[in-house]
Amino acid sequence: MLLSKTVLPNKTWTLRSFPEKQFCATENAELLEEDLDLKNVDDDKIIVEVHAVSIDAFIRTMLDSNANPAHGGVGLNCPIPALGYGKVIRGNDKFKEGAMVTGLMQAAKYSVSGGEGMQKLVSLPRAPSSVFLHQMGISGIAAYIGMFVSPRKYPRKGETVVISAAAGAVGCIAAQMAKLCGARVVGIAGGEKKKEFLLKELKLDGAVDYKSTTKTVAEQLDEQCPDGIDFFFDNVGGSTLDCVLQRINLHARISICGAISQYDSGKINNKQSIVGPAHYIKVAETSSTISGFNMMHYQSHFLKAIGYLSWHYYRGNIVCPEHVEKGINSFAKSLEMLFAGGHCGRLIVDISGDIE
């Protein structure tokens, strides 16, 4: 028994109100401080001491009152979920005490659940656990499926690939995969700092700053992609997608990973108000394809993905910087930050304080 006490002082982020548009940490979320009394926890539940959680765009899509069932939905005053890892401090039939687990848990110090959606955290030599929240976890697998599995054909040497939100966790991994395919890769991100990150850290062939005040995205794409665009990995949607569609080549592939421009506008679960790609007819004119994916439909590819990702992780070919916020208290502000987009790479909240 790892627990000497029967009452644990817990902190859990709960949904106070459904965000109308932008998620506002102080208005929509509340940090509930409540003792977790083990006597009141059913025997078939496990308690996980959460070590770290990642901040994912999909969390936002679960917070609407009319959340799409595909995304799940969080009820008012219920715990906000997040992907993370931690140690089982009270087990059940499936998970032993002391085991490290990863999966969907609560944004809390102690997460209580039946263990659904969790699995043992496999440790790899010389790899900190936190990489399983990005390049060897959901971000890396999403990039792999959106780059190699879901589209008709992956990027080839000589082709031009564009990645939106290329400084983000999935985008930066997708961009490096495209480079490994031998393609010319142009990333889109906001601000000079991120542009520098794309060019210097990720060594991409070009970068487009969508926040630039001197040039439009269209002008920059024309400069950076003089031969048109063959492959687009899209995390953003909206006008960025339309800008790219106007420049696609014959047999182009558009891989839809997300549409973060729409998530925080209250539109993603009310699709009538989403701005559809007006230039979708370009896919007919160029015999191109728009393919989307929900990674949970491609679970049979996870192992291959992990194999590919760990190969390149150890060789240093694919990196994903971590932007770490400290302590459970910073969770809601971090979710707000994801949409403001000030960070590079993977946004992680270190709850137990063991990420260096």
Place this chain on the structure above:
Amino acid sequence: MLLSKTVLPNKTWTLRSFPEKQFCATENAELLEEDLDLKNVDDDKIIVEVHAVSIDAFIRTMLDSNANPAHGGVGLNCPIPALGYGKVIRGNDKFKEGAMVTGLMQAAKYSVSGGEGMQKLVSLPRAPSSVFLHQMGISGIAAYIGMFVSPRKYPRKGETVVISAAAGAVGCIAAQMAKLCGARVVGIAGGEKKKEFLLKELKLDGAVDYKSTTKTVAEQLDEQCPDGIDFFFDNVGGSTLDCVLQRINLHARISICGAISQYDSGKINNKQSIVGPAHYIKVAETSSTISGFNMMHYQSHFLKAIGYLSWHYYRGNIVCPEHVEKGINSFAKSLEMLFAGGHCGRLIVDISGDIE
């Protein structure tokens, strides 16, 4: 020499003004009656006595002042092109006098060109030449490519297929192909007459009348597709596409053949104003694909397509009714009619009077 005269009384439809929105026969087109003096026709040109032309939606996209290069563009006072067939009455190195040819010609009694985009009309036993303008020509090949080549996977037994503009030339052939795949097929068309055509002539499993005053397309789709939609062959775009996207199943395929709802609005060449599919995010949620095609990018498949189409033509498995208008004078009104949509099947203008 087929020609005993050196001057032929010709009639040619020319573009008088660019249609702003809807094409208006009396305003935008003019029937030029002018003698064709053979002395003035260069030796390398051929003259085709046009027997029949078909009325295609793509003609409309060539009539805008800002026509997309992919569609070509017609200058003011220039002849309006149309797909057709006829007899070469003066040949050149490539085409002999007396040969039957088919391809893009002028909407005229006599079409003068270098023979580019034309080919010999292959005659098949017990098949009238006009079938090469629909089920064994452009309509059949477009349906074949949009059903079998361009999408990730063609329709399977047990799947639900929806076809828009299902009473149109391409739509009715695509619908019959889907039936031959063993799928449940639901067609969308406007008006009671067409609905009856879909159910009785094409023997589809369901029909949706988009002009119904009692039920919306959404309501009818819910009734006709209780298990969702696996494959959508879209000729229409706009709100119909969005209605279908809301109902797609896992790994659905959307094949974009056209967007006729946008063609006659002046939008197709000014894409900023096209209504994009707001529900495109559904393709990510369901791991689905939107693929478009321009049949000219798939010429290597034409022979296979013709093989498939003629096999089913002789067995009576794929039919395409002809709606025949008589005489060159009726061409412009027929183009207007295409968008008003009163006919079933292929709209053909019989110029020489040899279609029964």
